[in-house]
Amino acid sequence: xxxxxxxxxxxxxxxxxxxxxxxxxxxxxxxxxxxxxxxxxxxxxxxxxxxxxxxxxxxxxxxxxxxxxxxxxxxxxxxxxxxxxxxxxxxxxxxxxxxxxxxxxxxxxxxxxxxxxxxxxxxxxxxxxxxxxxxxxxxxxxxxxxxxxxxxxxxxxxxxxxxxxxxxxxxxxxxxxxxxxxxxxxxxxxxxxxxxxxxxxxxxxxxxxxxxxxxxxxxxxxxxxxxxxxxxxxxxxxxxxxxxxxxxxxxxxxxxxxxxxxxxxxxxxxxxxxxxxxxxxxxxxxxxxxxxxxxxxxxxxxxxxxxxxxxxxxxxxxxxxxxxxxxxxxxxxxxxxxxxxxxxxxxxxxxxxxxxxxxxxxxxxxxxxxxxxxxxxxxxxxxxxxxxxxxxxxxxxxxxxxxxxxxxxxxxxxxxxxxxxxxxxxxxxxxxxxxxxxxxxxxxxxxxxxxxxxxxxxxxxxxxxxxxxxxxxxxxxxxxxxxxxxxxxxxxxxxxxxxxxxxxxxxxxxxxxxxxxxxxxxxxxxxxxxxxxxxxxxxxxxxxxxxxxxxxxxxxxxxxxxxxxxxxxxxxxxxxxxxxxxxxxxxxxxxxxxxxxxxxxxxxxxxxxxxxxxxxxxxxxxxxxxxxxxxxxxxxxxxxxxxxxxxxxxxxxxxxxxxxxxxxxxxxxxxxxxxxxxxxxxxxxxxxxxxxxxxxxxxxxxxxxxxxxxxxxxxxxxxxxxxxxxxxxxxxxxxxxxxxxxxxxxxxxxxxxxxxxxxxxxxxxxxxxxxxxxxxxxxxxxxxxxxxxxxxxxxxxxxxxxxxxxxxxxxxxxxxxxxxxxxxxxxxxxxxxxxxxxxxxxxx
Numbered sequence: 001x002x003x004x005x006x007x008x009x010x011x012x013x014x015x016x017x018x019x020x021x022x023x024x025x026x027x028x029x030x031x032x033x034x035x036x037x038x039x040x041x042x043x044x045x046x047x048x049x050x051x052x053x054x055x056x057x058x059x060x061x062x063x064x065x066x067x068x069x070x071x072x073x074x075x076x077x078x079x080x081x082x083x084x085x086x087x088x089x090x091x092x093x094x095x096x097x098x099x100x101x102x103x104x105x106x107x108x109x110x111x112x113x114x115x116x117x118x119x120x121x122x123x124x125x126x127x128x129x130x131x132x133x134x135x136x137x138x139x140x141x142x143x144x145x146x147x148x149x150x151x152x153x154x155x156x157x158x159x160x161x162x163x164x165x166x167x168x169x170x171x172x173x174x175x176x177x178x179x180x181x182x183x184x185x186x187x188x189x190x191x192x193x194x195x196x197x198x199x200x201x202x203x204x205x206x207x208x209x210x211x212x213x214x215x216x217x218x219x220x221x222x223x224x225x226x227x228x229x230x231x232x233x234x235x236x237x238x239x240x241x242x243x244x245x246x247x248x249x250x251x252x253x254x255x256x257x258x259x260x261x262x263x264x265x266x267x268x269x270x271x272x273x274x275x276x277x278x279x280x281x282x283x284x285x286x287x288x289x290x291x292x293x294x295x296x297x298x299x300x301x302x303x304x305x306x307x308x309x310x311x312x313x314x315x316x317x318x319x320x321x322x323x324x325x326x327x328x329x330x331x332x333x334x335x336x337x338x339x340x341x342x343x344x345x346x347x348x349x350x351x352x353x354x355x356x357x358x359x360x361x362x363x364x365x366x367x368x369x370x371x372x373x374x375x376x377x378x379x380x381x382x383x384x385x386x387x388x389x390x391x392x393x394x395x396x397x398x399x400x401x402x403x404x405x406x407x408x409x410x411x412x413x414x415x416x417x418x419x420x421x422x423x424x425x426x427x428x429x430x431x432x433x434x435x436x437x438x439x440x441x442x443x444x445x446x447x448x449x450x451x452x453x454x455x456x457x458x459x460x461x462x463x464x465x466x467x468x469x470x471x472x473x474x475x476x477x478x479x480x481x482x483x484x485x486x487x488x489x490x491x492x493x494x495x496x497x498x499x500x501x502x503x504x505x506x507x508x509x510x511x512x513x514x515x516x517x518x519x520x521x522x523x524x525x526x527x528x529x530x531x532x533x534x535x536x537x538x539x540x541x542x543x544x545x546x547x548x549x550x551x552x553x554x555x556x557x558x559x560x561x562x563x564x565x566x567x568x569x570x571x572x573x574x575x576x577x578x579x580x581x582x583x584x585x586x587x588x589x590x591x592x593x594x595x596x597x598x599x600x601x602x603x604x605x606x607x608x609x610x611x612x613x614x615x616x617x618x619x620x621x622x623x624x625x626x627x628x629x630x631x632x633x634x635x636x637x638x639x640x641x642x643x644x645x646x647x648x649x650x651x652x653x654x655x656x657x658x659x660x661x662x663x664x665x666x667x668x669x670x671x672x673x674x675x676x677x678x679x680x681x682x683x684x685x686x687x688x689x690x691x692x693x694x695x696x697x698x699x700x701x702x703x704x705x706x707x708x709x710x711x712x713x714x715x716x717x718x719x720x721x722x723x724x725x726x727x728x729x730x731x732x733x734x735x736x737x738x739x740x741x742x743x744x745x746x747x748x749x750x751x752x753x754x755x756x757x758x759x760x761x762x763x764x765x766x767x768x769x770x771x772x773x774x775x776x777x778x779x780x781x782x783x784x785x786x787x788x789x790x791x792x793x794x795x796x797x798x799x800x801x802x803x804x805x806x807x808x809x810x811x812x813x814x815x816x817x818x819x820x821x822x823x824x825x826x827x828x829x830x831x832x833x834x835x836x837x838x839x840x841x842x843x844x
Contacts, residue, residue, distance in 0.1 A: 032316065038326070038366030039311040042359045050355065053178075058354035060179050066345040067269035073225035076290045078115075079283055080252045081233035083259040088236040095263060096121075099129040104240055105256065106136040106143070112249035115207055118144040118199040120172055120257030120279040124156040131161060138165040142206055144199045146172045147192065167205070170198030172278055175219070180267045185285050188216035196285035203253055213289065221295035223288050223348055227270045228280050233259065253286065255279050295350040307356040310337070311363040323371050330364020395451055396458035399472035401545075404480055407470060408541035411484065411527055426527040429492035431481035432548035433461070433499070436517040436560050438477035445512060452509045457516060464499050480545065489524055489565070496520050496563045503561070517560040521552025524565065550574045581647060584640055587627060588649050591656045602628050603653070605660055606831035609840070610681065610800060610824045613814045618840070619822060620679035620713065623661035624831045625653065650685045655697060658682045662705040662712065664834065669711075672841035681713040683745065686720035690727070695734050709739030713764075717745050721760060732761045743800065748788055758795065765792050769803020769825070775812050782812075789816060804828055 049055055082105070089095055102119070109117055123133075123145070137143045145166040148156045157163055172195045175184050187194055193201070193216055204211050214220065236256070238244050257279025258264045265275040268284075288294035310333050318329045334357040341351045391403035411428060435457065442450040454477065461471045461479055470482040483492050499520065506515040523544055547566045553574075555564035587602040603625055610620040627635040644650040661680050668675040688694055702709050714735060721728040721744075732742050747765040771785050792799050801813050804825030813823055832840075 035315045036312065038315045038363040038370060039308065041366040042311055042362035045362050046355060046358055055354035055358065056178070059352055060177060060181065062341065062353045063183060063350070064181065064269040066342055067224050069342065070346055072227060072230055075226055075232060076287050078251070078253050078290060079232070079286055080249065080254055081231060081279055081283055082236055082239055082254055082256045083233045083279070084236045084257065085259045086261060089260050091237040095258060095260065099123070099127050099133040101240065103129065103132050103136045105236070106140050108239055108242070109249060109254060110140055112246040113251065114142070114249040114254045115251050116142050116144060116199060116203045117254045117256065118195065118282070120146050120195060120255060120282055122146055122148060122156055123158045123162055126159050130159055134161040134165050137162060142167060142202070144168045144170060144195070144202050146170060146195050148172055167202045168198040170195035172282065174266060174278065174281055176266065181269060182222065182266050182281055184219045184221055185281070187214065187218060187220050194285065196282045196289060199253060199255070199282070199286060200289050211289065212292070220285060220288065221297055221350055222284055223293050223295050224268050224270050224284060225287065225293065226284070228268070228274070228276045231280060231283060255283050255286070257282070293348045295348055298349065298351045300352070303352045303355055307359040310356060311359045314360065314363050315367060320367065320371055323368060323375065326367025326371065327364040330360045334360045393473040396455050396473050398458045398462070398479070399470055401472065401474050404470060404472045404482055405541040405545070407482060408544060412539060412541070427486040427488070428525050428527060429483040429486055429489070430523040430544055430548040431483070431496060432521040432545070432552040433479040433481065433518050434552050434556065435477035436519060436556070441514060445514065449509050449512065453507060453514060453516065456507050456509065457503070460502050461499065464502055465495060480548070492522060492524070493563070496522060500561050500563065519552055519555040519561070520563045521548045521550065521555050522563060522565045523548035523551060547571060577643070580640065581643055583629065584643060584649060588652050592652055602630065603656065604628055604833070605657060605664070606833055607837050608824060608831040609829040610822050611828050613817050613821050613823045618674070618678065620681055621665065621837070622681040622824065623657055625657055645685060645687060648687060650687050651691065654685055654688045658698070659701045659705065662701055662707045665711065666705050666707045668838070668841060672838070674841045679711045679713050679741070681715050681743065684714050684716045684720070686717070686723055689716060689720050689731065690724060695731055698735065698740060699738060710741070713741040713743050715743045715745040715766065718747070729759065729761060736761050736763070762797060764798035764800060766800045766802050772801055772803045772809055772813070772825070773805070775809055786816065800824060
């Protein structure tokens with residue numbers, strides 16, 4: 001069954017998929033596309049989230065967390081801060097201060113040999129002390145000033161006297177992200193570099209060094225390596241008061257700015273409360289530039305490429321052994337990416353984590369959904385398959401017994417009674433169809449060909465019935481057809497005749513033309529029979545099917561390709577047969593459970609003497625079974641032996657006869673002188689001959705009864721040998737080697753007696769009674785008998801003539817067989833019970 005997705009892909013790319021030479025490549029392509037769908041799903045979800053800025057929060061968290069996990073890094077000792085802190089404000093006064101204080105600071109720093117001084121303070125307005133400040137800056141010549149822009153975009157430059165004497169000017173604008181944290185700085189705005197860059201350029205100019213700066217037309221991603229409290233900073237008031245040694249500022253870059261609370265607050269990843277200030281920011285930017293440890297940022301295209309690659313690896317390469325494999329893989333890959341990003345962060349390289357991790361997790365989530373859908377779909381398919389298999393035959397695809405019984409049940413007992421009221425007559429018919437000689441086809445051509453025959457027959461039956469009919473296979477070579485809403489019985493009979501006509505044509509299977517014949521049993525039933533609505537008979541699907549099977553059984557008795565309609569007399573005969581089978585099984589069970597207790601046995605053995613035609617002495621006995629039924633009295637073997645053969649009960653019955661007959665003969669040999677050389681003939685059924693342990697059973701019985709093997713004669717028919725000639729000949733040869741005599745019973749009636757006579761291992765022939773009875777009826781009877789005797793002489797076989805019923809037959813056989821044959825028949829002795837045989841042996 002193809003999935004809806006496969007159908008969609010087939011319709012979307014019909015040419016692409018049909019150009020492949022096999023369906024294998026198409027299946028692979030569809031499978032790859034299906035496994036890549038989680039990646040497509042992840043992209044569809046991520047793109048709008050990215051465009052709306054939702055992923056930025058994750059990046060902010062990663063930046064802050066990585067900074068804190070890594071902790072402080074070494075500070076560049078060349079940078080020092082003179083802080084206008086809370087202590088300075090408390091000693092000097094409220095900010096802003098007069099410019100005389102800055103003049104004093106510059107004068108102090110002139111004596112320290114500081115490399116450069118940068119003031120992170122705006123002086124855009126005139127003051128009385130501007131000239132003094134300008135003069136101090138002019139003398140020092142190592143001062144960098146700050147500037148900014150107002151809300152209208154106008155520059156806030158230091159006033160001209162001061163600006164003109166400064167070494168450089170840099171802007172102090174800061175860029176805050178949406179969470180208030182400063183992570184980037186513009187290296188240049190309107191051709192004015194940021195304050196830290198201006199300070200560094202001035203430092204390079206003064207110290208004749210050459211610091212490699214990044215391109216100024218881009219932003220700098222700040223690497224916050226130090227907490228504010230750990231940055232080297234000195235209170236402004238302490239410097240003015242001369243409390244700081246001059247060596248503290250020697251060759252240092254000094255940044256002067258406000259750090260007092262509430263004046264110039266900003267948030268860093270390391271410091272939120274207390275906050276940092278602008279001078280801290282510029283000190284950190286200067287630190288990054290001096291140590292070249294600002295963050296390098298991975299290009300988005302590279303990040304996306306890695307995210308897509310990882311997502312495809314999860315979807316296409318990783319195994320999907322269970323529902324959680326994709327999700328676990330996504331979490332593992334996300335954790336690995338987080339670790340890699342942190343390691344890169346420690347190496348001053350910033351990699352986005354939101355897109356890859358979200359891509360991995362969404363892919364894993366989509367795979368979980370996909371696998372869940374697949375499992376549910378597989379369960380539905382499995383459920384549908386189980387439902388199909390529970391109602392269909394696996395070989396032919398036809399319905400099976402379960403579905404036919406369900407439909408019959410619905411017809412007999414409809415859920416919607418009102419739907420049946422519109423039908424005054426609703427006749428149904430059940431065909432039970434059995435293929436004749438199917439075992440022969442199976443044995444001759446093998447199971448594969450036989451299975452193809454069943455499929456072909458099932459197709460023929462499906463094509464031969466109306467659309468409202470149902471055809472099913474009940475196993476083996478048996479089919480059932482349910483016809484509904486028939487007009488009359490002739491309509492169904494016509495369909496049965498049509499089926500027989502179609503089956504007359506041979507089937508061609510693997511270059512073999514095989515003819516199939518079938519017998520059809522037909523059962524009719526009138527649903528909602530308004531003529532007799534209160535019928536006491538309980539009708540069920542099982543009963544209807546049983547009646548159709550019974551009708552088929554009787555059709556089989558009529559010959560090949562016959563139809564038979566069920567009538568109640570058939571059921572009575574079947575019930576009688578079932579009762580007989582039940583009683584027969586009981587009788588067999590008794591003989592198996594208590595073989596030595598003769599009083600409880602229902603089976604009896606009668607013995608018919610076999611006489612030598614030369615002196616008319618008894619030379620042997622044939623064991624013949626009788627059934628003493630507790631209710632019906634003595635039952636002839638003609639009535640129950642065929643049933644025993646059909647049910648397989650003949651095997652335990654045959655074993656019981658041989659054991660008891662051998663035991664009885666051994667007893668007679670020991671008790672009566674006349675019986676010391678008597679032999680016992682036991683019939684071996686075709687079923688017994690096919691058993692692998694038949695020889696072992698015979699030898700075991702002889703050993704158990706202590707009867708010599710030369711006194712046991714096995715009688716079997718030619719047809720029983722011909723069922724499996726090779727096996728039979730092998731077993732019979734072993735019996736002869738053990739000393740057991742083999743006689744062919746009813747000789748002359750077999751279809752292959754003359755052709756296979758020279759191959760059969762046997763010691764004697766029993767001429768069938770039909771030839772003996774025809775001795776004086778016509779000349780042909782005598783000639784045939786003489787030919788059989790001549791044939792027996794040619795192969796040195798002993799002869800026993802059966803069915804001697806009058807003196808004329810006896811005299812003729814005595815003359816014909818001379819001293820080399822035996823006779824058996826009602827004229828000589830009828831089958832006798834044990835007491836009668838013992839009475840004969842007691843006579844002198």
